[in-house]
Amino acid sequence: MKTNQKWKVLGLCLLLPWTAAHAQVEVNVSGAQVAARPIAILPVQGDPGVKMDYIIASDLHKTGLFQPLDPKSFPENPASPAALQYPAWKQAGADYVVMGMMQGANAGQFVLNDVNSANQLANENLHDADARQLAHQTADWILYRLTGKRGVFGTQLAYVLEQGGAKGARRYSLLVSDVDGANRREIYSSNEPILSPSWAPNGQAVAFVTYANHHAQVVIQNIGGGSRVVAQGDGISSAPAFSPDGNYLAFVQSENNNPDIYLLNLASGAKSRLTDHAAIDTEPAFSPDGNYIYFTSDRSGS
Structure with missing residues (x-):
């Protein structure tokens, strides 16, 4: 991925009728049976x-x-x-x-x-x-x-554990483990919620959302120790996603209560605003080649 690359941003809009949105959803998955x-x-x-x-x-x-x-x-x-x-x-x-x-x-x-x-x-x-x-x-x-299929058994899991404490206090831990749950270890903890953990492509860091002084912030935590806040503000900071080469981080941030997609150059710290629309733009995701960023939005269109 080149730093002077022009980013192509594609919005995916999903509009559902009220009745469909509130109906009970049942999913049945079926397919050919393969003998083990x-x-x-x-x-x-x-x-x-x-x-x-x-x-x-x-x-x-x-x-x-x-x-x-x-x-x-x-x-x-x-x-x-x-x-x-x-x-x-x-x-x-x-x-x-x-x-x-x-x-x-x-x-x-x-x-x-x-x-x-x-x-x-x-x-x-x-x-x-x-x-x-x-x-x-x-x-x-x-x-x-x-x-001929690539396995994932050598990879790791990142997940959040919420535990109760004295007098109703809550404790949140960001944990990583082997894919089978073994070798579990805590890499970050907070009395505030931890949300949306996202792995860096090299497996050496996890980006996530937490809160400080009641404001959301995006944090990158290195597996070996050390963390840094890369986005924060008075409004929403959420949904971090690394680029395939690990050089950029896409995330959501709101200014004047307007959530939009931003892109952060992790080396220089330069931040770019990719969308500027009155609609809610959220959940950015990179294409495998890193040339596109997809996101969801409630904006209308034809």
């Missing part, structure tokens, strides 16, 4: 005690595309891929068998075997921050090798 593929995840040799096989199996099971076998049904626990007895695994009902051997604290060799063809499909050396993250990365690798 039976897969065996063997205990990882040299596992430092985090149960890597369980993490990998749990990740794959969450996709709905795989049915991990119960370890109690495993016919063997071979020491190497060459010792794998394919007929025994076929009888056990497995389509695939995954083996792993740790090579240090945060690296390992992982082998994906096809039981029906009695062949090794893939062999990969992987490494990550620690054994737990390595297990998530391995699940992503298996998913990609068997489906």
